[in-house]
Amino acid sequence: MKCPQCVYVNPEGVKFCLNCGNKNLDPNSPTQDSNSLFYEFAHYVDMVPRFERSVEPKFRNIFSRVFKNHSILEAERLFIVGTALTTPKIDEVKETWPKPWLFARIFIFALIAYFGLFLGVSVFKNINFLPGLIIVGSFAVPITALTFFWEMNAPQNVAIYRIVYVVFIGGILSMLVALVFFNILKHNINPITIGIVEEFAKIGTVIFFVRNLKYKFVLNGLLLGAAVGAGFAAFETAGYALRALLSGSYRGLYSTLLWRSFLAPGGHIAWAALTGAAFCGVQKDNKFDINMVIKLKFLRIFFIVVLMHALWDSPIPAIFPFGQIMLMVASWILVFRMIRIGLKEIAEKKGRLTI
Template identity: 35%
Template sequence: MKKSVKRIGSHFFSLVWTGVRRNYDNLDDNIAKHLGESEPNSPVEIHLSRMLSEVFKRHTRDEADRLFIVGTKSTTPSLLKVSSRPVTPWFFTRVFLVLAISFVMLVALLFVFKSNKVIPGIIFIGSLAVPFSLMMMFFEINVYQNISVRQTMVIFLVGGILSLIVTMTFYLILPIRTEVSIESALIVGVVEELAKCVVIILFINTYKANYIFNGVLIGAAIGAGFSVFESSGYVSEYGLVTIFTRSFQAIGTHAIWAAVIGGAVILGKVRKKPFTVRDFFTKPKFFIFFLVTVCLHTFWDWDIPNTGIGVSLLQEFIDIVIGWFLIFVMIDAGLREVKTLQGQQIIIHRSKQKKIVNKR
């Protein structure tokens, strides 16, 4: 029995990993044949391990400013000029640092000077710090640079609130119980991920987004908005201490899950066409990622009977690891999409071996 379960699990993760890396049914093969300034045999290397290599380096103000001058007709690069190098976001850590310092200063005002007037600020900054920083990371990762800061903020605010409205609408329809059972956790997971998915699809179709990195950014912005407003709301129910836990737990929750769904929507839809209701039920490359996010959400919310804080922390750790694994899958798929559209060659590094896949 154990061998059978292990075999099924191994097959599942193999399907997730290879399915995204090998299948490009949603790409127009004719584009790959006609694009690309480099030689057709010029190799492209993908090293996801370099992702954080720029974080601890010094960067100028001009470098930071250039990150935000994107998304307009005059600043959106053509597909030929889209960066094909491994993504190396760094500015998001500066955003987090500023928000974290602000949070600490507000907490100091509360406990040192006994100023209750700073409580709203603590709630807002505490809820904002991690989700907003993650959104900025995905903004940097969007190598197509075709979504502006203004559009991102609209998605963050409007999309985040709209996803909460859709969630509450679903809650009126479905029977939600307050008990901490696996059934209730599953219903919450389905409702909230489906609500975010509906809003993500709405924005992807409205913006006519066609690239994986676009979907990931749109999803992350909506998930970040959802996370900020939800965490702020929990304070009124469970007290101010809630913000000290939920603020940093956000590293592996709504923003990450929604980013995965956003990338999956792009993987599932027909290129240059909107995502349809039929795509939702008939595209395995979308549906499998959606189901995984529902499972992750369910596992996060489920209080396993007769267990303590140690098991709960282990659940969260497992959730975060799997969630970020899926993010790296999406980043890998997004980089390969660029190579495919540019008609370049991809080299996969596996320990001491190099497997070459020619895109012809």
């Protein structure tokens, strides 16, 4: 259906233009209020006609929209969800696989900014660019991965300002909790205790945020867990990058940022996302109870994550070729499995509404 105002070709059935927002796309349709317009948009929030959607977790389907052209309005519309007035009702939520694309744009923007800062330091020898280089280099990939999780959050009930809050407050809070336990266990620091302490600190922080019954979906736990993990990973990378710089090695600084950024999505971000999703899968629509953390459904995922974290920090990945990369792949296999579980949960809840 072509918009008479901007000539944008919209999917059949929409009542307003997805490019310019023109509400008179269909002259025969009644005027809608702003809230119902949002629900209309919720059906097309990823701007994909229904026949392009797929419930199968095939990479060619999930990432099919990354290299397509998107208008600024499409990006802006993604940021309006999650508030009290713009959260879709459960019957408006799609239980099929979303097709994220904004995360790739975020990565490109961050890469351009990093390259500019890199030129300022390496070519123009201006040390004023160093703080920006470390910050952008540390946050670029974690924020990119987090944007992917945000786009995959089908319920669309978490506002972007909340995500920013969790990244900063959740990230630093989880690091401080970990430091407390590291001080207690300072004579027993090894890969296993590191895995237990850091994953316990992150899931404790995630539980603090998801204990509110507003965030009751598995996909909510996946997103908020990824937010805590992204903050943790970015702050940790910034610390290691600063250490490398203070050692007097620019090469060490660049390699630290590059290698840790490459591994970031399969480490703290994926692990915290998995445990967060597992906890929400246990809590569901119930009020928080401390006994939820000893449920087998949660403990199974938590111990798998701790095991992967321990293997990650052990000498094994250094001895075994591509060990950490294999752990990354394993982590994301579990992530996509958890996304599938989250989408099935939505389908089941929608099914109960029709009974």
